[in-house]
Amino acid sequence: MTSSSIMPGTARTGRAATSSPWAVTFTRTLIYVILVAIVVVEAFPLVWMIVTSLKDPHEVFNSVLPGEIRWQNFPRVWYAMNFPVHLGNSLYVTGLTVGLVVVLATPAAYAFARYRFPGREIVFYAFLGAMMIPPQAILIPMFQFLKSLHLLDSLNGLAFSFVGGGTAFAVFLMRTFFLSLPRELGDSARTDGCNDFQVFWYIYLPLARPGIATVVIIQSLYTWNEFMFSNTFIITPGKKTVQSAVFQAIGQYSTDYTALCSGLMIALVPVVAIYLILQRQFIGGLTAGALKG
Amino acid sequence: MARFRSVAFSHALFVAPALVVSVAIVLLPALLTLLVAFADWDGASTPTFVGLKNFQAVFSDPVFWGALFNNVQWMVIFLTIPMAIAMVAASILMRRKRSSAVFQIIFLLPYVLSPVANAVIWQNIIFDPISGLLGFVSRSWFPLFNPLTDTRTALYAVAGVDIWHFWGYLAVVFFAAMRQTPEDQLEAAFIEGASGWQVFWNVTLPNILPTVALMLVLVTIFSFLTFDYVYLITQGGPARSTEMLSTFAYAFAFTSFQVGKAATVALAMSFFGLIASLVYVRMSRSEIQL
Numbered sequence: 001m002t003s004s005s006i007m008p009g010t011a012r013t014g015r016a017a018t019s020s021p022w023a024v025t026f027t028r029t030l031i032y033v034i035l036v037a038i039v040v041v042e043a044f045p046l047v048w049m050i051v052t053s054l055k056d057p058h059e060v061f062n063s064v065l066p067g068e069i070r071w072q073n074f075p076r077v078w079y080a081m082n083f084p085v086h087l088g089n090s091l092y093v094t095g096l097t098v099g100l101v102v103v104l105a106t107p108a109a110y111a112f113a114r115y116r117f118p119g120r121e122i123v124f125y126a127f128l129g130a131m132m133i134p135p136q137a138i139l140i141p142m143f144q145f146l147k148s149l150h151l152l153d154s155l156n157g158l159a160f161s162f163v164g165g166g167t168a169f170a171v172f173l174m175r176t177f178f179l180s181l182p183r184e185l186g187d188s189a190r191t192d193g194c195n196d197f198q199v200f201w202y203i204y205l206p207l208a209r210p211g212i213a214t215v216v217i218i219q220s221l222y223t224w225n226e227f228m229f230s231n232t233f234i235i236t237p238g239k240k241t242v243q244s245a246v247f248q249a250i251g252q253y254s255t256d257y258t259a260l261c262s263g264l265m266i267a268l269v270p271v272v273a274i275y276l277i278l279q280r281q282f283i284g285g286l287t288a289g290a291l292k293g
Numbered sequence: 294m295a296r297f298r299s300v301a302f303s304h305a306l307f308v309a310p311a312l313v314v315s316v317a318i319v320l321l322p323a324l325l326t327l328l329v330a331f332a333d334w335d336g337a338s339t340p341t342f343v344g345l346k347n348f349q350a351v352f353s354d355p356v357f358w359g360a361l362f363n364n365v366q367w368m369v370i371f372l373t374i375p376m377a378i379a380m381v382a383a384s385i386l387m388r389r390k391r392s393s394a395v396f397q398i399i400f401l402l403p404y405v406l407s408p409v410a411n412a413v414i415w416q417n418i419i420f421d422p423i424s425g426l427l428g429f430v431s432r433s434w435f436p437l438f439n440p441l442t443d444t445r446t447a448l449y450a451v452a453g454v455d456i457w458h459f460w461g462y463l464a465v466v467f468f469a470a471m472r473q474t475p476e477d478q479l480e481a482a483f484i485e486g487a488s489g490w491q492v493f494w495n496v497t498l499p500n501i502l503p504t505v506a507l508m509l510v511l512v513t514i515f516s517f518l519t520f521d522y523v524y525l526i527t528q529g530g531p532a533r534s535t536e537m538l539s540t541f542a543y544a545f546a547f548t549s550f551q552v553g554k555a556a557t558v559a560l561a562m563s564f565f566g567l568i569a570s571l572v573y574v575r576m577s578r579s580e581i582q583l
Contacts, residue, residue: 027489031385038382039399041457045414046402048426052418104311111307118302123312130315132570133323136518136539137563140546140555141325142318144336164318167311196303225407227521232547243409247525250413257424260417264410275405279398282405286462287469 053261073262081263085238086245087270089155093230093241094223096159101166101219102212108167109174110200110208114186130168135228146233153235161229166222170215173288177211178204214285217278224271242267326563329556336552347557357558360536363448364562367537368516370449372509375456379463384493386468397468400461408458412525415454416441444534447527451535455522463508470504471497503576510573517565538562 053073055066077083111117112124142161143152151157185207186199194202224242231244240248246267253260275282330347334340351357382400386393403411422428422439431437440450474497482492498505520539523529529536529544538558546555 031388034381034385035389035396038378039396042399042403042461045411045419045457049414049418100314104314107307108311111304115304115307117304117308119305123305123308126312126320127315128574129323130319132567132574133319134514134518134563134566136520136542137326137559137566138319138322140542140552140559141322141329143546144552145322145325161318164315168315168319171311200307221405225409227407227409227525243407246413247409250417254417255424257417260413264413268406268410271405271407272402275402276398279401283397283401283465283469286401287466 049261049264052257053265055258057256057258070258073258074266077259077262078266080259081245081249082238083242083263083266086240086242087266089239090224090241090243093155093159093162094220096156097162097166097223098216098219100159100163101170102215104163104167105170105174105215106205106208106212107200109171110178110204112171112175113178114183127168127171130164131172133165135165139228139232142229143232152233153239155234155239158230158233158241159223161233162223162226166219170219173215173218173285174208174211176288177208177214181207213281214288217274217281218285220274221271221282326556326559329553330560332553332556334552335550336546337550340553343553347553351554351557351561356533356536356541357538357561359533360538360541361561363534363536364517364519364538364565366448367452367519368513370452371456371459371512371516375460375463376505376508376512378456378460379467382460382464383467383471384497386464387471387497393468397465400464402461403458404462406458408521408525411454411458412522415457416526420450441527442531444532447531448535451522451526454526455519458522466504466508467501470501474500507573507576510569510576513569514566514573517562517569 051065054069054071055073056068056070059066108127112120146152146154146157146161149157151160181204185203189199189203226241227243227247230241231247234240234244237245237248246263249263250260253263329340331342331344332340333343333346382396386396389396417425419426420439420441422431427437427439440446478496478500479492482496487495518539519537520543523535523537523540524543527535529540539562542555542558542562545551545558
């Protein structure tokens, strides 16, 4: 990374030797055109949604910009769609899922990075299987399973259904992180009289915070945005998560587009805000598993 | 293996809770799918073993083959279009390192938003012939038809929305991989007068090839499992033109309560995903390894 600042200069001299100034100008212009096109396509639907959410219902069909900005769509939808309840439900499910995943996965990941224990290989393949089996494949038995445990139509049951796959994924993510921490710290703590648990708790756990943060971010995003399980396992309208509630509201608000857009805005704001604040960790976490050295 | 100091049973206790949860919540239901696929079950009464009857019924249903064909089309589309867009975008970011952080945030934004929100935005705010952008353009400038209501175009329209949401993830991953290209290789290529295209083809691409291959496999897995956007936007219609294995299984399970057949379809789609998953595990050895 340190030498990256040298690169553009080197690149320019290299290219100047072989290509004409016209070619350079053409390439630069092309790059700008592509970038602008991408940004417009990516952002346009979102901008259109924001603009619509601020319109008078009558303006939707015949004008591009609102004549006058109408914030009142937001309070109208906030209560009509019962947002406080649904946001609360989503927050509860996300918090419970993320909490359980971190508590379960962190010690397991640590053990895989540092210890040998009986049945290690079988356990490893069990986690691998749990990570690779997709939610789509277990949706139907999960429904029956939750029903038999009387956890169907319950927020706890929904969180429960997310914890299995989430834990397995987090074990692999965190294990890589623990492997990157120096062994010597644990060794010297052990010489000073710490037992295995104390080494984990006092030495490695505090150092694992960035790894835990990555798991929290990825798992929160996934759980908050999840649709298939949420929409299938929760039946009572008052227990629905934000995603499922917005989906149910589409029919009801299909003629009231300003309300629909305002509702979407309310549903999106928490995720977008957290994404913008933590974007570095977000991008780091999303690319963590995909890079190969 | 020198990295292990001792073999102790107590160390298994660190793993036990996570293992119990993963087995109970994922592996047991998966096993149940396998069993139910051989049973006739409405989800409430006692299931009866019927052997291969579900498989015979599902495999002789033209809807199943139509859905499988749609999944294959989906795979071909996703292995090419978002890959190409992401590769171009990541290459451009490599030349604009200072502004790359901002562009990454924009590229990834739709990926961060929920499928429900993205689907509603496109279905009601863009594609809607009355109140959407499509209707607005049709009335003001030139007539457009709604691609979601035509059996010939619906699949591509839904795929387009999913690509809009997904490609940014690939771009960010490719960009992160490209940044790991050793500087000395790039410099050597430029000093020898290689053009931008030659550098990409001979230096950058070989370096990021493992990441590209991994993404191709992941996209293949997702292609056979895709559910959210199809269910949210068209629910398999019009006239089953966007039916996928996942929506087909879902309808069996929750509309006609033929849980056995639903499990059979789920098993079929997992089979294709599983083949790709095995390739994935082999390829990501360095990452996923004891």
